[in-house]
Structures are given as C-alpha cells and as structure tokens.
Amino acid sequence: MAVSLVRSHSEKQAGYRELVLEAPTIAPLVRPGQFVHLRIPRLEHRLLRRPFSIFMADQDTLTILYKSVGTGTQLLTQVEQGEAVSLLGPLGNGFPEPNNDHIPLLIAGGYGVAPLYLLASRMARTGVLFVGGRTRTDILCDDEFEALGWDVQIATEDGSRGIQGLVTSALDAWAANNAGAEPAELFACGPDGMLRAVGERAITHNWKGWLSLDKHMGCGMGACLACVQRIRQPDGSIEWERVCKDGPIFEAREIVWEQENEDNHE
Ligand SMILES: Cc1cc2nc3c(=O)[nH]c(=O)nc-3n(C[C@H](O)[C@H](O)[C@H](O)COP(=O)(O)OP(=O)(O)OC[C@H]3O[C@@H](n4cnc5c(N)ncnc54)[C@H](O)[C@@H]3O)c2cc1C
Numbered sequence: 001m002a003v004s005l006v007r008s009h010s011e012k013q014a015g016y017r018e019l020v021l022e023a024p025t026i027a028p029l030v031r032p033g034q035f036v037h038l039r040i041p042r043l044e045h046r047l048l049r050r051p052f053s054i055f056m057a058d059q060d061t062l063t064i065l066y067k068s069v070g071t072g073t074q075l076l077t078q079v080e081q082g083e084a085v086s087l088l089g090p091l092g093n094g095f096p097e098p099n100n101d102h103i104p105l106l107i108a109g110g111y112g113v114a115p116l117y118l119l120a121s122r123m124a125r126t127g128v129l130f131v132g133g134r135t136r137t138d139i140l141c142d143d144e145f146e147a148l149g150w151d152v153q154i155a156t157e158d159g160s161r162g163i164q165g166l167v168t169s170a171l172d173a174w175a176a177n178n179a180g181a182e183p184a185e186l187f188a189c190g191p192d193g194m195l196r197a198v199g200e201r202a203i204t205h206n207w208k209g210w211l212s213l214d215k216h217m218g219c220g221m222g223a224c225l226a227c228v229q230r231i232r233q234p235d236g237s238i239e240w241e242r243v244c245k246d247g248p249i250f251e252a253r254e255i256v257w258e259q260e261n262e263d264n265h266e
C-alpha cells in the first residue's frame, strides 16, 4: 500500500478525467493490464476502494483515466492537486507478452482504452485499434494511438464519429478484408457484452483473444470473493476464479459467460 500525492487532475473530455499520481514504489513495477485499487477521499464507506486500470506509468508517476459513473467516481472528481490518496497496486495478472508474429488488434469500449494504451505504448510492433462508444464523446485517445503509429478505426452507435454501429462491426469489416493475410491476436477491454462478442470473433477466426473483465470488486486482493467468475480449466472442468487476483485478463475460450452458465444448468 502506498500513499500517493496527486500531481495533476484534469478533464480529458466531457465525462472523462485524467488523474496523475506520484507513485515511485508502484509505477516502475506496472505491467499493461494491471490495475490499482484506490481509496477515494471523502467517500463515506472509506474502506471500500475502487479499481482503475493503469493508463500510463513511468518511473515516478502513474495515470488513470476514468469516467464518473456513481458516488465514488463523482467524489474522485473533487480530488485536488497535492492531496494524498491511498493506493494498492499494481494488482492483477496483466496482459501476456504479445506474439510478435501476429498483428495486434486492440478493441476498446469507452474507458477500456486505458490499459490498451499502456499495452500499445510498450509493444514492439503496431497494429489496429478498434474503439467504440455510444457517441463521439465516448471515443478517447485516438490521437494518442495515432501518434504511436497505430491504425485507428472508430465506431459509434449514433454514427457521430466513424462508422455507425458497434465496434465489432468495424472488427468484422477488417477481418473480411484481411482474411488469411496475417494471423491476429486480440486484446480487449470494455463492457461485458462487447467482450463476449469480441471473444466469439477470436474463437471463430482461431485467434487468441485476451479479455480484461470489468467486475465489481471488494478487497481487490483475492480475499473476499466479491469478484468471482466461472473459468474453464485446461481439463474442461469449470471453476470459480477471482478476477482481481487470477485476472482481470482471461483468454476468450476460458470464460464461461452468465447465459452459458444458465444454459449448462438447463
Ligand atoms: C479491473 C478494473 C479496471 C477498471 N478500470 C477502469 C478505468 O480505467 N476507468 C474507469 O473509469 N473505470 C474503471 N473501472 C470501473 C470502475 O472501477 C467503476 O466505474 C467504479 O468502481 C465505480 O465506482 P462508483 O462508486 O463511482 O460507482 P457506484 O456508485 O459503485 O456504481 C455506479 C454504477 O456503476 C456500476 N459499476 C460499479 N462498478 C462497476 C464495474 N466495475 N463495472 C461495471 N459497472 C460498475 C454500478 O453497478 C452502478 O450502476 C475498472 C474496473 C475494474 C474491475
């Protein structure tokens, strides 16, 4: 656990903010896909922390990119430069080392770009980022990915930026145009529905698909079982695993989605 000082805190775009924390004991250890568990100042139930992916990290600082969705993240918007914040991390398994013989395809929904940006910034090769959201203000960091040399493909449900539709439509179009050209490896972060649809594509095209699950968390360290998910084991059996400690990244074929659970019970 570390107490970090807020170096800066600013709006990135409507609804999304960037928080830069001084964390010299945590930041150098960070691997892409890991997260920090943050105690939010002024939150009534102060013992409960909130998990956030690490968006950027260097030797001294780490940055999170977050959306205000409820009580905790609303109070987080009030944190000021110089204020102390308690931090646990880096937590979770992180993404595996990318296979450099495969073109990386990153698929992000909303703030899901955060861990994918750290991953892209440390990759040996560039690839394609598919980024989706409800409307144009949910499209984040496209400039940053382009500056790294990535091909950025945007989809919005209302058509206000990029193609109109789901981010998987853009991925499907890419797959149709690149069929058999080069093997791909998928890395995705976003809401469950998106992750499940991306996982189905990974299986159909016989690609590896690394999905970062977004679960409500308690302790963040494997003790409370608030975050469990059914995971298919190598021998075919299904076990509950902890998203905070065994994940948050799982391969598409391992994840037993809720409906699948219900189907299996019928
Ligand atoms: C590994 C991990 C990484 C994350 N990274 C980021 C990030 O980089 N940026 C970011 O903005 N958010 C991220 N989140 C989500 C973030 O933790 C939640 O938005 C936050 O905990 C909400 O707290 P709150 O008190 O504002 O919301 P609450 O008042 O607790 O809830 C408000 C609403 O958000 C829903 N909600 C709460 N937590 C989650 C969750 N984990 N997933 C989906 N819905 C939720 C609730 O059901 C409710 O509808 C991440 C979550 C996980 C598990």
Ligand code: FES
Pocket: 216, 217, 218, 219, 220, 221, 222, 223, 224, 225, 226, 227, 228, 242, 243, 244, 245
């Ligand atoms: S949040 Fe407590 S075990 Fe995962």
